[in-house]
Amino acid sequence: MDKAPIISFKNVNKVYANGTVGLKNINFEIPQGEFLVVVGLSGAGKSTLLRTINRMHEITSGEIQVEGESIKTYKGRSLRLLRRKIGMIFQNFNLVKRSSVAKNVLSGRVSYYPTWKSILGLFSTTDKQKAVQALQRVSLAEKLYARADELSGGQQQRVAIARTLMQDPKIILADEPIASLDPLTTKTVMDILKRLNQEDGITVIVNLHSVALAREYADRIVGLRAGEVVYDEPIAAVTEADLNRVYQTV
Numbered sequence: 001m002d003k004a005p006i007i008s009f010k011n012v013n014k015v016y017a018n019g020t021v022g023l024k025n026i027n028f029e030i031p032q033g034e035f036l037v038v039v040g041l042s043g044a045g046k047s048t049l050l051r052t053i054n055r056m057h058e059i060t061s062g063e064i065q066v067e068g069e070s071i072k073t074y075k076g077r078s079l080r081l082l083r084r085k086i087g088m089i090f091q092n093f094n095l096v097k098r099s100s101v102a103k104n105v106l107s108g109r110v111s112y113y114p115t116w117k118s119i120l121g122l123f124s125t126t127d128k129q130k131a132v133q134a135l136q137r138v139s140l141a142e143k144l145y146a147r148a149d150e151l152s153g154g155q156q157q158r159v160a161i162a163r164t165l166m167q168d169p170k171i172i173l174a175d176e177p178i179a180s181l182d183p184l185t186t187k188t189v190m191d192i193l194k195r196l197n198q199e200d201g202i203t204v205i206v207n208l209h210s211v212a213l214a215r216e217y218a219d220r221i222v223g224l225r226a227g228e229v230v231y232d233e234p235i236a237a238v239t240e241a242d243l244n245r246v247y248q249t250v
């Protein structure tokens with residue numbers, strides 16, 4: 001690919017406080033606009049990898065760059081700006097369940113407001129319209145006033161995606177976004193992520209257990225085993241034998 005990398009890992013290591021190795025000598029670049037799927041067994045380091053990109057987890061050594069800048073020393077405003085451009089989707093949706101869909105979606109915009117305004121819920125009319133548009137993108141505009149916990153799992157995940165869109169993200173990190181969903185709903189959610197990638201040029205990185213899904217949606221697959229990259233290929237080059245390597249336990 002000839003596009004500049006939006007994210008790069010250089011000799012990245014992560015050792016947790018209890019001595020567990022989370023990531024081991026990770027080196028790779030993610031070009032802007034790529035749909036990257038990270039696969040691996042439970043405990044392989046997929047969540048750790050994703051969470052180092054927005055500094056939810058700190059790395060032990062090496063360097064991660066986002067848009068050509070090392071994120072290691074970011075704090076205060078620079079860290080807030082980093083997190084604003086990186087949306088995150090979680091397996092369990094992370095919605096405020098007793099709040100309305102509208103409030104949940106608008107909360108994706110708080111980093112654009114001073115704290116006191118966001119606490120009082122003083123969102124602009126423009127942003128309220130933006131929330132409706134975000135819900136339209138995930139085909140849920142009619143649920144604007146519903147309570148989040150009245151929705152199905154798949155609908156809640158779509159609300160979470162709409163919330164992320166309020167950030168105007170350049171990157172979406174999705175950590176097992178379909179792990180709690182049935183096959184039909186899985187397809188809806190994956191299709192939405194793919195559409196945002198293709199129509200908006202958002203770089204999407206998704207952690208998945210399912211190799212079949214990875215093959216269906218990814219531009220490229222990175223396989224992790226015990227914190228190490230054991231496989232990194234564009235989708236066209238993927239073979240069963242390669243993927244089996246990712247799932248070997250020894």
Ligand SMILES: Nc1ncnc2c1ncn2[C@@H]1O[C@H](COP(=O)(O)OP(=O)(O)OP(=O)(O)O)[C@@H](O)[C@H]1O
Pocket residue numbers: 016017018020021022040041042043044045046047048049
């Ligand atoms: N806070 C923590 N403290 C200590 N070890 C941790 C912590 N978080 C994760 N680990 C360990 O780091 C390794 C990688 O975990 P990680 O959650 O990144 O894997 P994963 O591939 O995302 O797994 P899963 O598919 O189950 O979510 C595992 O051995 C895990 O037990």
